[in-house]
Amino acid sequence: MDACLRRLPKTTFCLTxxxxxxxxxxxxxxxxxxxxxxLSASWQSGQTDILFPIWASEKLVVTxxxxxxxxxxxxxxxxxxxxxxxxxxxxxxVPYFGVRFGAIHRSPDEGQxxxxxxxxxxxxxxxxxxxHFSVGVEAQLNAVxxxxxxxxxxxPNGTNINTAAAVSATFYF
Numbered sequence: 617m618d619a620c621l622r623r624l625p626k627t628t629f630c631l632t633x634x635x636x637x638x639x640x641x642x643x644x645x646x647x648x649x650x651x652x653x654x655l656s657a658s659w660q661s662g663q664t665d666i667l668f669p670i671w672a673s674e675k676l677v678v679t680x681x682x683x684x685x686x687x688x689x690x691x692x693x694x695x696x697x698x699x700x701x702x703x704x705x706x707x708x709x710v711p712y713f714g715v716r717f718g719a720i721h722r723s724p725d726e727g728q729x730x731x732x733x734x735x736x737x738x739x740x741x742x743x744x745x746x747x748h749f750s751v752g753v754e755a756q757l758n759a760v761x762x763x764x765x766x767x768x769x770x771x772p773n774g775t776n777i778n779t780a781a782a783v784s785a786t787f788y789f
Contacts, residue, residue, distance in 0.1 A: 650674060652788045654750075660782040665695070669786060677701045677712070683720075691724040693768075697734065711741045716756075720768070730763035740782075748788045756780040 649671065656667035658681070667681040683695035697718025704711045718734040740754030757779055764773035 654786040654788040656752075656784045656786040658782050658784040660780055665697075667699075667784065667786075669788075674706055675703050677703065677714075681718070689725060691722050693720055693722050695720040699738065701738065701740075709741060709743045713737070713739045716758075722766070722768070728765070730766045732763055732766050732768055733761045735759050735761075742786070750786045750788070752784045752786065754782045754784070756782065 650673045652671045654667075654669040656669055656679075658665045658667055663683065665681045665683045667679050669677050669679045671677050677700070679699040679701070681695075681697045681699070683693070685693040695718060697716050699714055699716040701712040701714030704713065714737070716734065716736045716738060719731050720734070721729060721731045723729045736756050736758035738754050738756045740752055742750045742752040744750045758777070760769050760776045760778075762769055762771050762774055762776070766772055769776045
């Protein structure tokens, strides 16, 4: 079981790339129009979030995200974040930069809950392979402010700063 879990991020990444190559055509499609909403899956080491990018305009995309992790007889973690990104171009390949704010709340089966907070900056790009389908890559610089009783990041009542990277696939409606 443990070996399967370690292979999951690599397998998921490979499936994303394979799907992207199968769906790719000789000419990519332009970026979505203002008002379009998408459903994204984002893979980042062991973390998988569901994102909902909303194109407010050609230059601004607001992205709420949700993550849920439940461990039987232990706890449930619910994460929510809100990102805003500014597109630096348009067309089939759209570079962007932005910020993200979020919180992860742990509700243990016994005892008090706790909440850790996240603030981060991102730089990335989204490539539109079809009219309603894109893949993206993102580099991040994050700071996590831990609850005084949280050992989630090994630093109770402290601040951790880290870099991260994410790969995503999005379908727009």
